[in-house]
Amino acid sequence: MTTGVGTDRLDAVVIGGGPAGLFAAWRLATGGARVALVEAGGGMRDSLCPRVTARMRGQQVRPAEKFRLQCNRCDCLTGLGGAAFHFDTNLGYIRGLSRSKIENDGAGGYRAYSGLERALGDFDRAADAVADVYRLMYGFGLPPTAPESPESPALPVSDARTSGAPAPVAGFALADEALSQAITVDDAIGMVDALTAEAREHGLRLLLGRRVEDVTRGPEGDWHVRVAGSPEPPLRAANVVVAVGKLGLAWVRDVLRRNGVAHRPSRRVDVGIRLETGREEAAPLTASCHNPKFTFLNELGEPVRTFCVCEGGRIMQYAFDDTTVLDGQHCLTTPTDRTNFGIVTTVDVPEDTDGTEHALDFARRVTKLGGGLPVVQPLLELLGGARLSERPAHSLIHSADDDLASALGPRRVADIAGMVERLEAVAPGLAGPRTVVAAPVVEKLYPSIELSSELESSAPGLYFAGDCSSKIIGVTYGAATGLVAADAILAPRGSR
Known part of the structure; x- marks a missing residue:
């Protein structure tokens, strides 16, 4: 009441x-x-x-x-x-705060960071705040996660307290598999x-x-x-x-x-796509972590990263401003035979550009191509292959099938290609005929x-x-x- x-x-x-x-x-x-x-x-x-x-x-x-x-x-x-x-979801790190993002350090290298650490001004303070959240959630009835299986293979986790990252995995500057927790x-x-x-x-x-x-x-x-x-x-x-x-x-x-x-105005926004493939093809990525994070820097020094891995999930769409955008939905209770995750580039927008409008314009271009709908395309076609006669299944029903390259632009297509090439070394077969890309995805709009x-x-x-x-x-x-x-x-x- x-x-x-x-x-x-x-x-x-x-x-x-x-x-x-x-x-x-x-x-x-x-x-x-x-x-x-x-x-x-x-x-x-x-x-x-x-x-x-x-x-x-x-x-x-x-x-x-x-x-x-x-x-x-x-x-x-x-x-x-x-x-x-409102949906089954993933809560984030439980083992400890991690510097899971990277950026160009301006001197030919990169630095790792945590957004929460920057917001609160101190790493230990941010880590304590996350620990406080989990303590309260458990007190309110959240079932603790099952312990990690000792048989689960694991990729390196970024060092939480240094600006460096572990040895690169398959060409990535950062590979972070810090343990996270799901909730239904x-x-x-x-x-x-x-x-x-x-x-x-x-x-x-x-x-x-x-x-x-x-x-x-x-x-x-x-x-x-x-x-x-x-x-x-x-x-x-x-x-x-x-x-x-x-x-x-x-x-x-x-x-x-x-x-x-x-x-x-925001000077940095995340724009990109969601990649969806069969759950079996993506299994090596999720074998030891619900939400692995892989990042590399493109030729312009912009971070390209995976985020929000939904093992056995689906892609969802929702109305935003005057367009439509996509997100991933975890389906923990009734899992599907598919896995999807985001591939986004953190774009440094020009000085005279409003980052919010830059991201929204990106989304509008894609949905205009789709006649008001998100656009789905086989990955192999986006990367320059011939049109597939058999269209692969995907979890978006209300979508358009079109050539995304014109709406994404050559830089974003190159970023997707670079990520897929690196992920193939971790999960061979990921770039197969069952894999699709769906757009638009935009984050960090405020x-x-x-x-x-x-x-x-x-x-x-x-x-x-x-x-x-x-x-x-x-x-x-x-x-x-x-x-x-x-x-x-x-x-x-x-x-x-």
């Missing part, structure tokens, strides 16, 4: 009920703060995909029907738990239920099905949070934690402009917001956590930033 908006002054309002918002609201409430959490969607059970709820009721979908029943575009990305927990929707529901129940016992005001229209500072210095469609006055609070996901991009950009928050190591913006009392912070993406990283922002609000300002 939700409560009304009301007019009492709060210590904080949290906007968005994904991992960042949930953990921020819990920490604030259990820390004694008067806090409200506003979520545009409903409760987690109310906003789950109908296919998921059918499976939870025991109405299993026959394997032959699994893909035919897909929605054209997913609209289950709002609701308590956020997009992350069933377990996520129990965990979110336990977290919200405890927070509400400590006074959390949970406002579901309420979309925040505006966030502005009032003349008295408090923040005013206006909820769309509410006849009551705006919520008043000393602090606001903005924790909306990717779909909140346009709204966040407006909030930044209206409040004069220091930010600049403007670069000037934030302190506590995630506070240049507007005192206004914090940004999770995806919209522009610093990180991911479930555990998002939850960690929510805890950091909450701790900063709970601490006396003079002690920060």
Whole structure:
């Protein structure tokens, strides 16, 4: 049961009920703060995909029907738990934080880094924050992962505390197989239920099905949070934690402009494709790790990397801005016979270019080619081979079959070719006739917001956590930033 908006002054309002918002609201409430959490969607059970709820009721979908029943575009990305927990997913590292990304160091080499480390300003602090997230998740009912099998082959893991990387594997500058943990929707529901129940016992005001229209500072210095469609006055609070996901991009950009928050256009964005092949062909990549990360630098010094490996999963699509983009879906409970993963390039956009628009233009080019749909093409054709007479199966039903090279451009095609060539040494047969590429994929779209190591913006009392912070993406990283922002609000300002 939700409560009304009301007019009492709060210590904080949290906007968005994904991992960042949930953990921020819990920490604030259990820390004694008067806090409200506003979520545009409903409760987690109310906003789950109908296919998921059918499976939870025991109405299993026959394997032959699994893909035919897909929605054209997913609209289950709002609701308590956020997009992350609405599907089986992968939480990230549990053995310890790793510097799993690399960048050109400007001197002919590269450096490894962690996005969370950079966001919080210190590696140990970031590692402790991730450990805190897992400790809490286990306390809320997340089943601990099974121990690693000693028989599982393993590739080198990057040294967490150095800027270097292990010896290259098959031509990669970085090969990282740090142990991660998966979670099913069933377990996520129990965990979110336990977290919200405890927070509400400590006074959390949970406002579901309420979309925040505006966030502005009032003349008295408090923040005013206006909820769309509410006849009551705006919520008043000393602090606001903005924790909306990717779909909140346009709204966040407006909030930044209206409040004069220091930010600049993003100079780096991730653009690319998802590669899908048979589960057997991809098995060597996932034999010892749910989500291996492989990276190399292309001729321009841009990192090209794999991400979000979905073993036995499928590709999903959703509406974003005025286009359609793709993501990977883990299917842990009802696995498929396919595996997919992203191949993206971190592009340094020109000085006079807005990175957000650069990425969106990339997505628009692809979907324009597909007549409004994502485009799928056999990998061998994209890499210059003759058209295959037999079209390989894939998990996207509502898609177009066309020549992606014209929309991706020669540089991105070269990056895909370079990644596939290197992966072939790890998983021979990956570049076979059953393998397809699907586009567009875009990540890290938010403007670069000037934030302190506590995630506070240049507007005192206004914090940004999770995806919209522009610093990180991911479930555990998002939850960690929510805890950091909450701790900063709970601490006396003079002690920060």
